[in-house]
Amino acid sequence: MSQLLEILKPGFLLHHALYGSAVMGFVCPLVGVYFLLRRLVFWGVALPQVSAAGIACAFMLQGLGWSMLAGAETQEKHLAIIGSVVFTGLSILFLAVMERRGKGVSEGRIGALYALAWAASILFVAWNAAGETEMLGLLKGEIVAISENDFHAMLDIFGLIAVVMFFFQREFLLVSYDRDMAVTLGRSVLVWDVLLYLIVGLTVSLGVMTVGPLVIFGFLVVPPMAALPWARGMMSFSIIASLCGGASALGGFYVSYTKDLPLGPVAVCVACGFLALSWLARAAWSRLKGRRAHTALPAV
Amino acid sequence: MKEPLIKFKHACLGYGGNPVLTGVDFEIQPQSFVGILGHNGSGKTTLLKTLLGLIPCMKGQFTSHGANLGLPRYGYVPQKERLDPIYPLSAHDVVAMGTYRKLEFFPRLRGKDGRGLIEHCLAACGASHLGQKAYSDLSGGQKQRVLIARALATEPEILALDEPLAGIDITTQKALLKLLKQFKEQRHLTILMVSHRIQAEKGLFTHIVWCDEGQVVMGPVDEMLSHGRLSEIFKAEL
Numbered sequence A: 001m002s003q004l005l006e007i008l009k010p011g012f013l014l015h016h017a018l019y020g021s022a023v024m025g026f027v028c029p030l031v032g033v034y035f036l037l038r039r040l041v042f043w044g045v046a047l048p049q050v051s052a053a054g055i056a057c058a059f060m061l062q063g064l065g066w067s068m069l070a071g072a073e074t075q076e077k078h079l080a081i082i083g084s085v086v087f088t089g090l091s092i093l094f095l096a097v098m099e100r101r102g103k104g105v106s107e108g109r110i111g112a113l114y115a116l117a118w119a120a121s122i123l124f125v126a127w128n129a130a131g132e133t134e135m136l137g138l139l140k141g142e143i144v145a146i147s148e149n150d151f152h153a154m155l156d157i158f159g160l161i162a163v164v165m166f167f168f169q170r171e172f173l174l175v176s177y178d179r180d181m182a183v184t185l186g187r188s189v190l191v192w193d194v195l196l197y198l199i200v201g202l203t204v205s206l207g208v209m210t211v212g213p214l215v216i217f218g219f220l221v222v223p224p225m226a227a228l229p230w231a232r233g234m235m236s237f238s239i240i241a242s243l244c245g246g247a248s249a250l251g252g253f254y255v256s257y258t259k260d261l262p263l264g265p266v267a268v269c270v271a272c273g274f275l276a277l278s279w280l281a282r283a284a285w286s287r288l289k290g291r292r293a294h295t296a297l298p299a300v
Numbered sequence B: 001m002k003e004p005l006i007k008f009k010h011a012c013l014g015y016g017g018n019p020v021l022t023g024v025d026f027e028i029q030p031q032s033f034v035g036i037l038g039h040n041g042s043g044k045t046t047l048l049k050t051l052l053g054l055i056p057c058m059k060g061q062f063t064s065h066g067a068n069l070g071l072p073r074y075g076y077v078p079q080k081e082r083l084d085p086i087y088p089l090s091a092h093d094v095v096a097m098g099t100y101r102k103l104e105f106f107p108r109l110r111g112k113d114g115r116g117l118i119e120h121c122l123a124a125c126g127a128s129h130l131g132q133k134a135y136s137d138l139s140g141g142q143k144q145r146v147l148i149a150r151a152l153a154t155e156p157e158i159l160a161l162d163e164p165l166a167g168i169d170i171t172t173q174k175a176l177l178k179l180l181k182q183f184k185e186q187r188h189l190t191i192l193m194v195s196h197r198i199q200a201e202k203g204l205f206t207h208i209v210w211c212d213e214g215q216v217v218m219g220p221v222d223e224m225l226s227h228g229r230l231s232e233i234f235k236a237e238l
Helices: A002-008 A015-037 A041-063 A073-101 A106-127 A132-140 A148-167 A169-177 A179-184 A189-211 A213-230 A234-259 A263-296 B044-052 B091-099 B105-109 B115-124 B140-153 B170-187 B221-225 B227-234
Strands: B006-015 B018-028 B033-038 B059-064 B074-077 B158-162 B190-195 B207-212 B215-220
Touching: A002 A234, A015 A041, A015 A148, A015 A169, A015 A189, A015 A213, A015 A234, A015 A263, A041 A073, A041 A106, A041 A189, A041 A213, A073 A106, A073 A189, A148 A169, A148 A189, A169 A179, A169 A189, A169 A234, A169 B091, A179 A189, A179 B044, A179 B074, A189 A213, A189 A263, A213 A234, A213 A263, A234 A263, B006 B044, B018 B044, B018 B207, B033 B044, B033 B170, B044 B074, B044 B158, B044 B190, B044 B207, B074 B140, B091 B115, B091 B140, B115 B140, B140 B158, B140 B170, B158 B170, B170 B190, B207 B221, B215 B221
Parallel strands: B018 B215, B033 B190, B033 B207, B074 B158, B158 B190
Antiparallel strands: B006 B018, B006 B059, B207 B215
């Protein structure tokens, strides 16, 4: 209890890490709901890995003498962001174009991209003679060491993402649910798809840098899965998923701090705990409803 | 004769450079009830998708204009199986999509969402009681009513339905056809309905568009359904 109070104090040493992981937990599921609904869950696996490969590539280039932004810590972060955004953006473009063409096996393409991204990440790390340890830290995500400036930048960007996701929910829903209907209503499916993919790219790129590929995948997919059985409409789906993600991040932070465990994996385990609870509760609720309906049947 | 709503002249329709229907030549007048008929794979859906602007006309002329000389407002009813049941939407949410024509910033900020129109459309389709139910839990006939309500919520000039009676029992089919007839008469809608059979609905159609072997022929319903005419065009038997 005393440790919980310590964490909640305004002067808590790791307060940026606490609030940062909470922001990630609340916002990522807002984007992740569309991964689930559009049946693009595998994108959630592949894109963080691609983003990690982008970070590794940027650092490798720097190590090989392409030191365009070398030097201070902030510049290294910028380098990582550029690598992450470029790789993620190009991959989304490739996947989206292939999806629209509708040829080939979608899962196969994503699987191949994932394997390539993973292999490339390892190779880029191996080729990077300088700063391997620091880069591995970035790849795993270093939210505990997040600086004041990075925290505020993250807050601004993820805040904007949350606003866009809520404000344009109708449009994203329409083009995801019934593309033909969207066209007959005069809506440009391409424009809304591009906006959604841009948001996905931004979320994944920044998320991977902040919490690492494993955690970003966990936050994108697991809270929406936990929320889906209880959702009654898009708004409730987004809100429940977001609350579940935020609670997982905060719960994960508490467990990580008190038990001295790595934050990311603990947060993902807590989210999976919520998922298991959600499924169990849903099964119990369905059984209870079935029993009630059975007892309410008139006697023949 | 009124100005046609839709006009094809020597048109060629298809996907990705592959023609499916050639020599398409017909006009659709306002307030007609047109059955787009043909066997599976005959190009009915290609024709409907071109009409709706989902795919471009490959060659020839295709013009359509509504009351204000702009594009006509379509109320589209897709095949109900096409909509993914994973979405956690109520019937009300599905009908609400019909009101998403405009990107209205301020009404949205004020929380105005066309609730009255949605409820009116659900009531017109006899689906008021379904509003709060999960769309994915509805029966085939109930889903079709909700999709027609969604199409009405677009305040259409043309109602375009893709196989609305497929997989629905005969009693519900009759009820849905009665509903469509009522909309045509009361709201003066033009209705285009794709079907691969004509038993239940032939009494409603004013015109029939036949698609077969890459060709399209249109005519008044009596003429098109006469045995001799059908044999002549498609060597088919009713």
